[in-house]
Amino acid sequence: MIAKTDQTARSALNFTKMHGLGNDFVVFDGIRQRVHLTPEQIRALADRHFGIGCDQILLVEPPQSPDCDFRYRIFNADGGEVAQCGNGARCFAVFVRRAGLSDKDVIQVETQSGQMQLRILENGEVSVNMGAPRFSPEAIPFKTQEEGPEYLLEVNHDTLRLAALSMGNPHAVLRVPDVVTAPVTQLGPQIEKHPDFPQRCNVGFMEICDRSHIRLRVWERGAGETLACGSNACAAVVAGIRWGALDQAVAVDLPGGQLHIQWAGPGQAVMMTGPAQVVFDGTWPL
Numbered sequence: 001m002i003a004k005t006d007q008t009a010r011s012a013l014n015f016t017k018m019h020g021l022g023n024d025f026v027v028f029d030g031i032r033q034r035v036h037l038t039p040e041q042i043r044a045l046a047d048r049h050f051g052i053g054c055d056q057i058l059l060v061e062p063p064q065s066p067d068c069d070f071r072y073r074i075f076n077a078d079g080g081e082v083a084q085c086g087n088g089a090r091c092f093a094v095f096v097r098r099a100g101l102s103d104k105d106v107i108q109v110e111t112q113s114g115q116m117q118l119r120i121l122e123n124g125e126v127s128v129n130m131g132a133p134r135f136s137p138e139a140i141p142f143k144t145q146e147e148g149p150e151y152l153l154e155v156n157h158d159t160l161r162l163a164a165l166s167m168g169n170p171h172a173v174l175r176v177p178d179v180v181t182a183p184v185t186q187l188g189p190q191i192e193k194h195p196d197f198p199q200r201c202n203v204g205f206m207e208i209c210d211r212s213h214i215r216l217r218v219w220e221r222g223a224g225e226t227l228a229c230g231s232n233a234c235a236a237v238v239a240g241i242r243w244g245a246l247d248q249a250v251a252v253d254l255p256g257g258q259l260h261i262q263w264a265g266p267g268q269a270v271m272m273t274g275p276a277q278v279v280f281d282g283t284w285p286l
C-alpha cells in the first residue's frame with residue numbers, strides 16, 4: 001500500500017487557477033516542480049467537463065536570457081504552444097509575486113516572440129509593455145501582396161475588410177456596427193483557419209463607440225470565443241488608430257470587463273493595463 005502523500009508527491013502537479021477579465025488560466029510553477037505536458041495532457045486539463053477547464057495554460061520557467069527574470073510559456077486549450085497572451089501576462093506577474101518567486105514590482109519575462117515588462121501597480125492591477133505591433137506580412141504571418149492598414153479577405157463568397165497584424169501572435173480585426181449581433185461564432189472560426197493566415201489567427205470584432213472607447217468580442221485561435229483577449233484588445237486599438245478612428249488611449253470593453261490600452265504610434269510599444277485574479281489552488285494528478 002503506497003501512502004497517499006507518496007502518490008501525491010510522485011504523480012501530481014500543483015497549479016493555480018486564475019483569470020484576467022474571465023479569460024481563464026491554469027498556471028504551473030515550472031521552477032519548483034518539473035512540468036512537461038503533452039498536447040493530449042493539455043487538452044485533457046483544459047477540458048471544462050473532464051478536466052480543470054481553462055482557455056490557456058501558463059508555465060513559469062527559469063529564463064534563458066540573463067536580463068530576464070522568467071520564461072513565460074503559453075499553451076492554448078487545443079494543446080498548441082503560442083508566443084503571446086496579454087491577460088495571461090498580468091496573471092503571470094501576480095502568480096510569481098504570490099508564489100514568492102519574485103518580490104520585484106517590475107518583472108522582465110521572455111516569451112517565444114520576445115521580451116515583455118510586467119509592472120504590478122499599487123491598486124493590484126498590472127501594466128504590461130506588450131512590445132511594438134508588427135505589420136509585415138512575414139511577421140504576422142499573413143499572405144498578401146503588400147502591407148497596409150486594411151485588407152480584403154474572401155470568406156464564403158463574401159469580401160471582408162479587416163486589419164491584420166502581430167502582437168507576437170497573429171490577429172485579424174473587423175469593424176462591426178454592434179458587437180452584440182456580430183457573427184463571432186460563424187465568421188470567427190472561418191477567419192481563424194483561413195489559408196491566408198498560415199499559422200491561423202485570433203479574430204476581433206470591434207465596435208467603435210467614440211475615439212477613446214470601443215467594444216470588442218474575440219474568437220481566439222485554439223480556444224474559441226473568450227470573455228476577454230488582451231493581445232487582441234491591443235491589436236484592435238492599433239488597427240483603429242491606423243484607420244484614423246481612435247486616439248492614443250482607449251478603453252476597451254470586453255464581455256468580461258474593461259482594459260486600458262495605449263499606443264503612441266509606429267515603432268512604439270503598446271501598453272495594456274488591467275486586473276488579474278486568483279481563483280483557487282489545486283493539484284492535477286498526472
Ligand SMILES: N[C@H](CCC[C@H](N)C(=O)O)C(=O)O
Binds near residue numbers: 085086222
Ligand atoms: N489564443 C491566443 C493566445 C492567448 C491570447 C489571449 N488569451 C490574450 O489574452 O492575449 C493565440 O493563439 O495567439
